[in-house]
Amino acid sequence: MYDIVIIGGGPCGIASVIEAKHAGLAKILLLEKGENHSQTIRKFYKDGKRVDKEYKGLDSTTKGSVEFFDGTKESTLNYFDKLLDEGEFEAIFNVEVESVKKNGDYFEITTSKSGFKAKNVVVAIGRMGKPNKPDYKIPPSIMNLVNFNLNNCGNGEKIIVVGGGNSAAEYACELGKCNDVTLCYRKEKFTRLNDINEAAVYESEKNGSLKLLLGTDISELSNADGKVCVNFTDGKSEVYDRAIYAIGGSTPVDFLAKCGIEMNGEDPIIDEHFQTTTKGLFVGGDIASKKGGSIVVALNNAHTIIDYIVKNK
Template sequence: MKSNIYDIAIIGGGPGGIGTAIEAVIHGVKNILLIEKSDNHSNTIRKYYKDNKRVDRDWKGQIIELEGNVEFVGGTKESTLDYFNTLLDEERIDTAFNSEVESIIRTQEEGEDIYLITTSTQSFKSKSVVIAIGKMGKPNKPLYKIPASLKDYINFNLDKCTKNEKILVVGGGNSAAEYAYDLAVNNEVTLVYRKDKFTRLNPENEKILREFNGQELLRLRLNTDIESLENFEGRIKVNFNDGYFTIYDRIIYAIGGTSPVDFLKKCGIEVNSEGNPIYDEHYRTNLPCMYVAGDIAFNTGGSIVAALNHGYHIVNSFLRRRGKIYSYTNKVEEYFKNNPKEKC
């Protein structure tokens, strides 16, 4: 990694993320980071497109004019991946693959807003963040059957939780830990994890869990797995692999995967009643220097051209707000010389 603090960190290695990164290069941004949870960019194309399948420029009849500098003309799965490979060979783009973002926290450093981005492998700092994660992500579900009669009491987030419930949280990552100690304030909570110790928690979350456990504010049940669930008079009977069972009002699973709406809320981004992020005409969210791009915000329905255009407009908005803009030939033009710089 070339920079301690990036100018732009882009979360998501699909067309929206790639388009933003390339536009940032073309416009002269120096420190650019692209973070992707899978082992390579364009995971949707790699995973869901058969070999030699067409990748259309005009997706499902959507005729959209390319506004930026990425000249996408369509092709096959293989030619599209090759094209994006070539674009991302640009030396000014740092990449962090196999890095799922767990949290984004706004902080300050020397009087300037900075975002601390914590992933499953390491942390980064950036002056601005573009979230282009798409809508394909879904939380993982257990292998054993969940009875249909219990589905109203099974959660993969905190949306339906109330007070004074007996709750079982399943998982050993940071999301599971945060769910457990947040709920423990108003509920009776047990956290069950199949391993005998935590291996993925950040130090602060593990410290809080241990303190809550020691103060009997919640219970840790480690080295234990669930074998099956049963309906017990409208509550959940959980059968564990140690031969015991316990009755709960609710189960919350945090066993991997990402629900985009939950992720946005965790970052502090405001969403509407349909779970879509709220943004202004410059694609900015309620947080300064925090943008959204691609399907997660705009319901592009898979249009690569639309996602590429989002990156173009976001970078232009970012540079205008920083008080200067670069020409397409990377020569610096003076801009807004007599005006104070605005925040992104």
């Protein structure tokens, strides 16, 4: 019987482990479906990417035991490594949670490999584990040429990057160094880029390493002799070697339902302590906030959750 089982090894999950250890909880288990912690940072952040403490004007003051600092992808991962290496707890990677059910005073957590029991459960999975996909169908015959991160990208390819956020901008600028890259965004101008990425995009366009296709939307993809034919809503089309979508992530509604978490649309119903309508079952991190993406907010979620658990043991 664990005092707490934490599902998800991102910032909120990591901080939940640290806060629980500092609070004196003895039996702590972290479950992560990836092969290591911080999968979003590992998979969706380019090497050397800046990781800022302040995010979109949100409060950047850390409130618990876990501090955070401006850095890079690499320094952030190293920092989280160090945090997790201190103290005793159990962690199981490459395991996917299938369901969480309340059974009297404890929870039964069923995974693809085994089952566990816990007094409290924190669901701390992110949205980027389930990246948004376009409304139109992606033909199966070109699925291997359509990506949602930089995996499998080579050099010398003709690539279209779709999206108007920071990830899309960073992907496009990075790939433009050794590929023929077009950044496609449905709006006439960027509205979500930070100053650094916006400047980088226009500088890349100026030096010829990036083409911008603004105010243009896509109607469908099709197979053009083994390549990706992008058909635009204005009736034009263009053939690319690869398409990369960076259009954010979505709440894993089906999984949350299997955990018995009541929802209001795509938002879990939680109180000020991030507790769901089921006592002892909490949700933190990206899926607990409509303004997800802030590492500091995720860390503070963990502090609030563990503080409440300890005070109400």
